Amino acid sequence: MIGVKAGPRRGSTIARAGLGWLGLAILATVWQLLGMELHTAVFPTFITSLVAAWHVVTSSTLTTDIIPSLERTAAGFLISAIIGITAGMVIGHYETVRDWTSAVVDFMRSLPTPLLVPIAIVVFGINGRMVVVTIISAAVWPILINTANGTSTIEPTMIDTAKTYGLRGRKLFLKVVLPAASPQIFAGLRVALSVSLAVMVVAEMLGGGSGIGYFIANAQQSFNIGGSYGGVIVLGCLGWIFDTLFLMFERRLLAWQRGTVGGLLDV
Amino acid sequence: MSDSVLSIRNLQVSIQSRDGSMNEITRDVSLELKEHEFVSIVGPSGSGKTTLLRAASGLRPPSGGEVIFDQKPINDVPKGLAIVFQEYNKSLFPWLTIGKNVAMGAAEYSNQERAERVEKALIQVGLSGFATRYPWELSGGMQQRAALARAMVSNPRLLMMDEPFASVDALTRNHLEDVVQRLWDSSTFAALMVTHDVGEAVYLSDRVLVLSARPSTVLAEIKIDLARPRSQIETRRTGRFGELVAEVLERVEEAGRASVGIEDTIQK
The missing domain is CATH 1.20.5 (Single alpha-helices involved in coiled-coils or other helix-helix interfaces)
Incomplete structure (x- = not known):
């Protein structure tokens, strides 16, 4: 620490x-x-579902579906983070870029994912790549918009100070803009993480070819009711694990911020 | 002319407002700052002091005129020029410790020399032992001293200060004024300070320039012939100090009265 x-x-x-x-x-x-x-058969008890979930993670489904889903979610989220943070900082920092892109961004982020999946399937086929691309198409927006917001509201004095000490271009972005906007960037990343998980499931259900979403859809269609509820429990656990890891990471990187918020009161 | 560190020639600054019209902030300001000279600029509020300082330091391009620093016209903040801003809490980076904040000013040196310079600068402002603290762990006055240390760490030829003591209480202000005076006395840099506090300008400066309301021009120049080193109690007790403060104040009031009409339109 x-x-x-x-x-x-x-x-x-x-x-x-x-x-x-x-x-x-x-x-x-x-x-x-x-x-x-x-x-009733369509709503099994919690314990039945828990046992089914245990079977899901201990069977070959772990390697054929769960791990691919984890990889896709992680890849989609990380690529969204890189694109969203980079583009967000540029859009937030330069007013002209902001004016030019705001309409495009608003249009793109309003497109619902289920609408994009068929197009992605046509372009990429029924595979993991399609799922990753679909995740990016949804997860990039909360990151980009939060980053742009955080960047455009940085105190002008802070940018002046950075310029006074010779920070320009890439150095200015990495050493000042990125840390200064990081509280808002993290807020966007956290939203994007849950979006990534949800979109992963939807994309896999509609045409992933494998993955936890594909497994759940398959279980539903073959009346494997226990299996589909088991899949849902596994999914919930994955969401919890992702969020916990994320918060640990955030707490570490934003430790300075907790101090500023609490510290300003007794100045 | 060769011994002048900074010369500002017929500086003019207009800022584009939201509706696209141009707002003339600074009409015509010229000033020569000699080696190791301390000059303050005072003016009524809204006279564009900060804008003037930003244009004079290269942080924003002027609309007309030029600024020569060290014989060269500037179009960016030049090496050898350090700036202390009014809002220390927005100027110190909250994610860096005090030591790392100060080290920002000495990026061009080797690791070892940088560490030595940071150490020395912190001692100069009375903050040795605080290098590993975060800005929010320090009081306002201490934060502004850290900002001063960051400005001094590279041995600048010119230190610009934008209302450096406006965000602290009166007693801390006196203390900070003496920190600046001591730094200036023991070093060779020239200083250009913008302030609305007439007493502070007189106390620290060799010359005080009075700015008119905007669009601003230099209305008056008052030489401060108080003996150095100055002391908060002894200097302020002298009759000459009072006279000079009154003289500057009178010119500032004149500028302010002339501007009342303009101020009102700006507010609306």
Whole structure:
């Protein structure tokens, strides 16, 4: 860690994590009771679904579907991050570029993903590449827009200071614009991460050829009800793992910011 | 003319407003700053002091006239010119420690020399031992001293300051004025400070220029013949200090009265 003392709220952090688990337990109980009450084939109980989820991750589905999905999500998210942050900084920093691109950006980000999947299938075929491209087409926008926003609202004094010390071009972007806009960039990245997961599933259901979305759609169509609910649980766990890793990463990189927010009060 | 560090010749700055019309901020400002001279520019609020300083430092291109620094016309912030801004909390980078912020000013040196210079600059402003702290862990006055250290770390020939003490309380301001005076006394740089605080301008400067309301021109130049080194208590106690403050204040008031009509239109 970078010289930041542990906050005074450590105890309550554990308590809050405990509450998170309690919420999950309540959800599972309600699911279980509802499943037992309805007693129908299309809505299995929580425990039945959990067992199915366990079968999903311990069978060959792990290598044929889950790992490819993870790779696609990671690739789509990372490429979106690179494109979104780079383009966002340029659009945010130069007013002229902003004026030229704002209409295009607004048009592109309004296109719904299910509309783009058939086009992507025609261009790339039924494969992982199509899924990655579809993820990018949706995940890049929250990153780009947040980055552009964060960049355009950087204090002019900060840019003046950077220029005074000879920072120009790429150095200005990497050493000043990127860190200064990073709180907003991270907000965009977090949204993009959940978008990536959701779009991955949709794209795979419509034409991934493999992957967790393909597995769920397949299970549904072949009346493997337990399997499809198991897939949904696995998917939820993946989302949770991704978000937890992301927050750990963010906490580390934005440690300085927690200080500024808390520190300004007692100046 | 050869001993002048900075010469500003017939500087004119117009800024394009949102509706596309041009707003003339600075009409005609000329000034010569000699080696190791301390000059302040005071003017009524809205007289475009910051705009003038930004054009004089190369941060924005002027609409007319030229700025010569070290015998060369400038079109960018030149090496050897350091700037201290009013808002230390926006000028220090919050993601860098104080030591790393100060090191920004000494990027061109080797690692070892940079470390030595940072150390020395922090001692000069009384912040040794704070290198590993973040800006938000320091008080406002300490942050502005860190900004001063960053400006001094490369031994500039000219230090420009834009209302450097306007964001701190009165006692801290006195203290910071003396930090600047001590730095200036023990070094060779020339200083150009923009301020609306007449007492501060008189206390620190060799000359005070009074700016008219915008579009601004230099209305008056007052020589400050107070003995150096100056002290907050002894210097301010002398009758001469009071006279000079009154004289500058009178010219600023004149400028302000002349501008009341213009100010009103700008507000609307």
